[in-house]
Amino acid sequence: MKTAVRGDERILQSDIFSRDAKPPRPQLGTVHEPGRDIPVYRQCDVLVVGGGPSGTAAAAAAARAGADVVLLERYNHLGGLSTGGLVIWIDRMTDWEGKLVIRGFAEELFDRLPADAVAGPAPEDWGSQDPKKAHHWSFRTAAYHGVVTWSPTIDPERLKLLSQEIMIERGVKLVYHSWAAMPLVEDGKVTGATFESKEGRMAIRAKVVVDATGDGDLFARAGAGFTNDIEEEDVHHCxxxxxxxxxxxxxxxxxxxxxxxxxxxxxxxxxxxxxxxxxxxxxxxxxxxxxxxxxxxxxxxxxxxxxxxxxxxxxxxxxxxxxxxxxxxxxxxxxxxxxxxxxxxxxRHARRLKGVDAVLRSRWPEGTALWDEVGVTPAVSPKFPNISIPYGALVPETLDGLLACGRHISCDRNSHGFMREIPQCWITGQAAGAAAALAVAQGVQPRHVDVPTLQQELLRQGAFLRASDKAKATVAGEKACA
Structure with a gap:
């Protein structure tokens, strides 16, 4: 047994238990699977594979932006680890000053959940450093480093139902009990995916695919680059x-x-x-x-x-x-x-995309908004300012037709410790869904989506974004010209 000690690099203190010995798997040869024609189940603008926090947010955002969306989920419910995984303690959604920065789809969920399905500190206490309040909430998963945070616990069945109803309200085609098998790839571009169900193997064709599997199953099988390095002493790979x-x-x-x-x-x-x-x-x-x-x-x-x-x-x-x-x-x-x-x-961890950009530990101290910011996350400690999430972290280095969201986005292993959390999955999912819909509407690959237009769409959907220095300079220049 090892113990991960809480510090500036991590929020949790937890015992970590090593694996039992694993016998080698015998080599028993192979069998031949003959080729076959696979029926096309559906065609759509955006296919979201995985109905966890990021996939649910992606499907909701893409549909809200006007896309025809299919959401493929292997279980009988939405919400992923926040529901079926019983990770019902939702990590920090406020920054260390008490400002709500995890907004958009996440905020809509909490606005619509019944009052008796959520437990946590009142808004007026978010950011409080009152010793009594911090002591009280520290035993209720809602105060860290002496600061009260919005880190609620939720009723997983209520979140399952609400997530499902939002999909239906927005016209998303839900497909439960279906496990994505392989991406469809044509000329370096993902054009859909095959999946397995009780009906056998079928395919869905899509203009853009969002990989929300959590483990990067689709982008890895499509040939996108990824990494899987971890910190052995950290809870975040267990x-x-x-x-x-x-x-x-x-x-x-x-x-x-x-x-x-x-x-x-x-x-x-x-x-x-x-x-x-x-x-x-x-x-x-x-x-x-x-x-x-x-x-x-x-x-x-x-x-x-x-x-x-x-x-x-x-x-x-x-x-x-x-x-x-x-x-x-x-x-x-x-x-x-x-x-x-x-x-x-x-x-907690399997693969992480190699993207056009990444959430990086080296940027933690900066606190500046990146030019392609699509979300903001609280830092792990009051020592650091809020951290900018770039759109490039969702875009594969070379693979077209696909975006990634959730715990397998492009980031280094330190940043993965918080980017894998449910609130951050809601953020990156909403960004990926909105970007996928815009790529379809603009007739371009996801990497060529107009970022200012994407940011405006995210703001329209209630996300929290900050203006980058580049954007501020552009606005200032326009005013000067006027």
């Missing part, structure tokens, strides 16, 4: 299956954790000794439901079916061991029961 315990009293648990720190440390030490893989609970949107977002497991590949299986096995065993230990020793967990293990595995 995997696990989250779960919920019902029948708990989180107020009683939090009183124990905050009021008896020595007893809490003894409890955690006992859990590590008895359970091996061990993790503390987080609050949820209700006081009678506890969220476990670990134990986080290191050394496994999200692209290896044996590794994915092994993580599921370990996680489900850990869930049972946690229940037994918590019932015996944790205040507030005397009547706990297994409520739900996440139907989607918690993958």
């Amino acid at each position: 995997m696990n299956t989250s779960w919920l315990f019902g029948g708990v009293d989180m107020k009683k648990w939090l009183a124990f954790r905050s009021g008896e720190p020595e007893a809490f440390q003894a409890f955690m030490a006992g859990g590590r000794e008895e359970c091996g893989l061990f993790e503390r609970p987080f609050v949820s949107w209700r006081d009678d439901i506890a969220l476990f977002m670990g134990p986080r497991q290191s050394g496994y590949s999200a692209l290896d079916v044996d590794d994915l299986t092994a993580v599921e096995v370990r996680s489900h065993r850990a869930m049972a061991a946690h229940l037994e230990y918590f019932r015996k020793h944790a205040p507030g967990f005397e009547n706990a029961y297994m409520m739900l293990s996440a139907p989607q595995i918690g993958v």
